[in-house]
Amino acid sequence: MNDSDLWIRRYFPSAEAAVQLICLPHAGGSAPFYRPVAQALNPRVEVLAVQYPGRQDRLHEPMIDDLGMLADRVCEAVVTAVDRPFALFGHSMGATLAFEVATRLEQQGIFPLRVFASGRRAPSRHRDEQVHLRDTDGLVGALRALSGTDQRVFGDEELLRMVLPAIRNDYRAAETYRYTPRPPLSAPISVLVGDSDPMANREEAEAWRSHTDGEFELHTYPGGHFYLLDHAADLLRVLDERLSEPALR
Structure with missing residues (x-):
């Protein structure tokens, strides 16, 4: 298994x-979260789901608690894995990570078709949060x-001990x-949020507009x-519509 295989899961090649759509999980999340997306978009779009170290089949690998370092490693894996036009999708922490990966790719002359940022405020909108403490x-x-964790996890002490470190x-x-100021992305940005999301209000979601020189949309x-x-x-309809656009040109 090469390094790219460690980081990337192709459930439906x-x-x-x-x-191709590179999917980046939320905090504590893992690649299988995107298996239903991969199945739904197959065969029109090939989904490549990122698996972070320190969980599931990578449980015994050291975790990375610096988003910049994580973006560096994901970027290396993406460069190796993609072999056709691609976009990035990230939810919550994964949205910020998608932005950082897209920045690194564009600096190398590799331009994603689009960045989908879900459930996250713009990188330039900082909040002083200390949940990790x-x-x-x-x-x-x-x-x-946040109501995103399977409730059965909270009743299983052993399982809870296993997932809480990640x-x-x-x-x-x-x-x-x-966030460190830098030129906007060339890639268009599609932002998707819930209207009562405690992690991203409308103004914070709209602020993604300043991070692209391309098209911006908010759902x-x-x-x-x-x-x-x-x-x-x-959500799948938005992904399908936007990702069909390059195939039609």
């Missing part, structure tokens, strides 16, 4: 797909409030991230941070 009860409480690590990475859905679980069909 599609040689006929005109476009809370004790176990405080961290679990924060997870419950969650805390990723919260640390997201909360200690600091708002009823719901909170994990709106996408209740509006999967709508």
Whole structure:
């Protein structure tokens, strides 16, 4: 297994797909979160889901708690893995990571078709958050409030002990991230958020506009941070429509 295989999961390989979509998980998340997306978009779009170290089949690898370092490693894997036009999709922490990866790629002369930023405020909109410093009860409480974790996890102490280190690590990475000013992306940006998301209000979502010289659009859905679980069909339609555009030109 090469380094790219460690980082990238192809659940439904599609040689006929005109476009690839690189999917980046949220804090504490893992590649299988995007398996339903890969199945739904197959065979028109080949989904490449990123697997961060320190979880599931990479459980015994050191975690990375610096978003810049993580972006460097993901960027290396993406450069090796992609072999046709591609876009980036990230939810929550994954959205910020998608932005940082896109920046690195464009600096190398590799231009994504589009960046989809879900459930996250613009990189330039900082909040002073310290969830990663809370004790176990405080961290679990924060997870419950976002309603994105399978409730069965909270009743399984052994499983909870297994997943909390990765969650805390990723919260640390997201909360200690600091945007550094740089030229806007060339890639268009599509932002998707829930209208009651405690992690990204409308002004913070709109601020993504300043991070691209290309097209910008904002899609708002009823719901909170994990709106996408209740509006999967709508989200898939947006992805399908936007990713079909380059194939038509």
